[in-house]
Amino acid sequence: MKRLFEGRMRNKQLLSWLAVGVLVGALLLPLVISIPLLAEEFEDAALEQAAFAEETLGEDVPAQEIGYDVHYGDEGIVQGPPAPVTSDNENDYPRYNFESRVIIWVANQQHLYYGSFVLAVPIFVMIIEFIGMVTKDRAMAQKYDTLAYDFIKISITAYSITAILGGVLVFTFMILYPAFWTYMTKIFHPAMHIYVLLFLAESGTLYIYYYGWDAMREGLLKWVHLSMAVFLNVFGTVLMMLANSWATFMMSPAGVDAEGQYLGNIWLAVHNHLWNPVNIHRILGNMVFGGGIVAAYAAYRFLSAKNDEERAHYDWMGYVAMFIAVAFLIPLPFAGYYLMREVYAYRQQMGITLMGGLLAWLFIIQAVLIGALFLTTNYYLWQGMERMRGAERYQKYIKYMTFVLIVCFLVWLTPHTMVMTPTELKEMGGQQHPVVGNYGVMSAKNGAVNIIITTTVLSFLLYQRCNKIPTVPWARYGNIALWALFSVAFVNIIWLAIYGYYIPANVRVGLSVPQVVSTLSCLFIGMTINLFMMRGAKPTGPVEWGKISVRSQYALFMLATSFTWMMGLMGYIRSSVRLHWHVNEIMRDNSPWAFTHTIGFAANMISFNVLFFWVTLLFVFWLGSLGTKKAVVEKGRAAPVAALAPSTN
Amino acid sequence: MAKDVMMTIVLFAASIAYFTFINWWLMDFQGLDYWYMFRSGAELSSGGH
């Protein structure tokens, strides 16, 4: 990073910051259009229209039926049929000799996996291309550019697969759930048209972007090229948000009255209660997911590499991808927290089904997955220390960090409702264990997960300074400041966790915010202090890319698989929380599959989806490698890595 | 050496002050009372039996 801060500000750099501004602005555009203020304008307009219609038409025409929005409570003119009441027969639910829901499950999940991948990769490509453009070092710049090109090539194949899977999904819906699908299209048909148009626009942009890569290599054209990446991402994000609105409409319907009759304002249906929380969660989740896949790809190439140079390249690539994934993984729990809060705000019933009721065990599994992710991340960073000489100074702290992490995970994984035989129950004398049972509640878990994240930050900090000895005159105090920051943060998080036991629930829920901010303080203040301390630091040796254990690459596999599995799990949780409703409280699922499967069955399905996805992805990778045989690695690059990795000078 | 000790004390005190401040401020921001327990004089018991 520090290269960006150093030296004279040249025009190119000025331009690049401007570009970053545009880029970020364009990315935020979809979020901006979804803020509630605008929603009100839309609503007003719709109401005016309704009033106008009333006035002009007078009393001669048959009175239009007025309905009340089931969520927003607004008045509107009924414009659609009520939600169909289905029954278990071949007309409403045509079927093969198989569970229709499982078929739709697979189709949906595969489409989502590929969709997320092709949404995430252009974002990386955009960032990496940008980094390449502003990197002064020609060799490095070239390296970044090639990397970006490699990524987009993979995503081209994945893109067409996504489209195919989308088609499969739509047909599956039409064939297996015609009543439901007809109802949804009656409400969302304008949005669906926009969706199709956007899809065309995205395809066009993507093809120009990809095939024009070489033609738009230099000067201003390169900036045009980059701006295309921005548009690509805007289209992609809006696409995803439109699709999200259908899924969230099913969870928290709006824009219709209690009978499910459409009230004529598409914006209300799109902008339903859970839309934005899911949007944010998904954008972050996609980034993590995409990073995971690229990291797995790099690990695979690393393990099958024939020479040191190739190994070095893919080691580096895996590191960058992992870094991106983890950077987005850290805010993800907070986005999840926001989503959960909104779920509770929407329907307490839904929240309890998730966190304490039928689906609560799925969150135990999720906890295990989160545990696996953070442990693996830490493990990968520790393994990465092997690349650098001088890391021995910090390696001795690993065992203490492991201890902290594991203890936190013991707390984190302690179930609120323990599985036990009746004999064990009697021995314990109640559902709650007097000692360990205390770890089963939110207060303890919030503390544990924040300590885990803070420890991960610490791991990263140590990793960054592994091969450097600070030379700034205040280095000593800097170290003391870091010590003070982290130890007090740890104590503060633990204190807040304990404090939570002694105050009532409505005050307690507020404690999670200062806990999170403690963690983020460590992240930002710690990183900043560290960054300045490392200015002009004395290197103890270069980063020897490629000199890393095989275990670390398996850690990347682990990350990728866990991300994929977690995504399948969270998607299942989000979808199954509707229980026996197609559209929550509006359209009941009366098929034979309205029940909720056991968690074991769900886990088997998720595993199947995950493995199916990876098998097909292998095919995509293979296609991607067809064109690039021997073209990847250029010679003589033991050059230091500037932007995302710790630098050596 | 004395300066080191001084700096250590100062930096730790600053950290404690900082975290206490964000605790209080963020709770206040949510309309909650960070000092609830001390104000309400609740006993320090686990509450569970």
Place this chain on the structure above:
Amino acid sequence: MDFLKDKKLLFRLWIGLLALGLVVLAITNYRVNFYGNSRLLPVSLGIFVTATFLLGIYFQKVRVVMHGAAFMIFVAAAFAGFSNWLPQTIGEPPPFEEKIADISTMSTQELADLGEKLIFGAVGASTVKGSIGKGQCPLCHVFGSSEHGERAPNMYGLPDRSEKIVKLDEYQNRDTVQTVAFDGSGIAESGLEYMAESHACPNCYVSPGFGKGGTNDRESPMPAIHKSPINLTIDEMVAIDTWSYIREGLEAPSVDEMRVAYEKFIPEDERPQASSGADGEGEGGESQLYATGDEPLPKLFEKAQCTVCHVIPGIPDADEGDFGPELYVKTNAPKRMKDKNYTGSASSVEAYILESILDPNLYIVPDFDEDLMPEDFGTGLNAKTVFRIVNYLSQLEKGKDPPNHEEM
């Protein structure tokens, strides 16, 4: 051909076949246990891990892919295995909201089943002793062909009997406290109408011998069942009548005919509306509170249904019941507790009363029928009601004035 090379190839062939066999095994396991025993599915993944790992060892060219895949499958298997290790539970959807709104679409049998449910609480419960449903009919009526009704006429053969009753002189020229259901309703002209009339207006005609004690059969002890506290809707009463026909092998009149019959005897503003149905899941259905416990004592005894069978000294209107003993409990209880037929364990008057409410058959007072008193008062009355009943009854002594109920 090079022997050694040949041998190596052969070895790899075997390994390949072994792996293939494992894969077949894994897929078979998946196929067989997909629905039945899905907890075994992660085992398939485990076998996959072994197979891919084996292939990775002996096929150098695909080593990395195979080992990577084996690891990934292992991770997925671990997560799936953990999930399957946890206890499994299926979330059933709630039952359909029962909408009895439209009985005209029901088949006759469905309608009869609904009727049986209303009378006895469940389909098929008509033969189970002591079962009682929303209509509370079996509290007084009996339904078996050979049973003898103590409190009220036997309902067996009602459809046939009704046809005859409407032609009787006593029916045509009745002399009861209320001769018509409401002004202008007229009287029944067919058996079907008679059944409707006697549900809606029990006083219109009283079967000889079943009138309220001392009224010379001019007044019926039966409540109008479309009114509180039973509140049956017309549709429900139609269902009950349908059951009466069907169970005797007779052909039931159409729903419309029966509705018309009921509408003749129930004025529009008295017709109870069907409750709005289940509003949400997890509801235990609409419930009826016998008595809140806050009523004045006479009202309380009436709502708790004691006065139907018992004479309770000091309580106005509780002077007719003759299916159960007169409740001079303070006098009688000590004697009864010493009786050799007494099987309870009470040692005080209060305890005896409480016991008799909760478990009436512990002691049967001579000359009264066994099994007559319902056993569900214990679950139907609330604590306050029981407390006040016990408190009052325990002070009733023969030969002394009953306590002033207004102060209790």
Place this chain on the structure above:
Amino acid sequence: MPGFIEGMMPVQLLAEILLIIVIFVLGAMILDKKMGIRIPMLLQAALVFIAGWWYYKFRIEPPLPFSVRAIYQVMIAIGIFMWVSSAEKGWTEFKRPILAVLDAKTPLTWWVRAVLLVVLPLSASGMAYKNLLPSLGEPIELRTVHPAPPAAVTVHGKKFPLQTSESPVRVDESGEYSNHIQDAHVMDNPFDPDSIQYMQNVKEGGDIFFQNCHFCHGDNLNGRGLYAYAFNPIPANFTDPGTLAQLQETFVFWRVAKGGPGLPREGFPWASAMPPWEQHLTTEEIWKVILFEYWHTKYPPRTWDE
């Protein structure tokens, strides 16, 4: 060994684990640096693993269910793996004896291998046998502790949306609903005839509780009533922060009114013997008894919007 101190148990447990690890690390260091005895990595790992097993099996009282210990033990094993393999040096040292046994390099390792080849299959088959042996124990039952409530309940003909309903008896001096009334009157005497309406409601709720509820839920509201042990699981303990304190008043209203039979289908099989109290109590009485339960346990009802 002293037991766990009431009120400090979770923290004490963490402190004890920390102590064990500190002793372990210091001990290993002293042995290594001062006495020149280096404990092999494999042995260290095994020691940590066994220490963890011992701690959770014997130190924690009452005993933990097997499922929880299994999760803990797997986590400890993962932690040990992360620790020994974090640096190449330690990992090599850790692997050396294992590889030596696998390769049977010395007579000793040959013997170890031979013994293992016999013992491992035997113990595996023993475990399989034990697992397949029919057991007379009751099967494990997964019970939902907080069943999801319906959106609204109908009690005595009136519909109560759980999200928005308020207790009609939680009122302040002016008769308005008040969230904070309980805080101010937690120490009041409910038998004071001059007390405000709220306290009179509490008292009436208490009467109802002792007429109807205390047989199971106990006179201390701790779920240890006269008949409590006739049920499995035993009735809810209201003094536990995991019950009333975590619930909205309307949720409790639903559970009281509809009882065990009113639990949603997902709670099957019902493991609640609670009767549907709407058949015995009026709506107002239900609200009053809930009011009393909160007042007596001093927990405020949970609210979402503050």
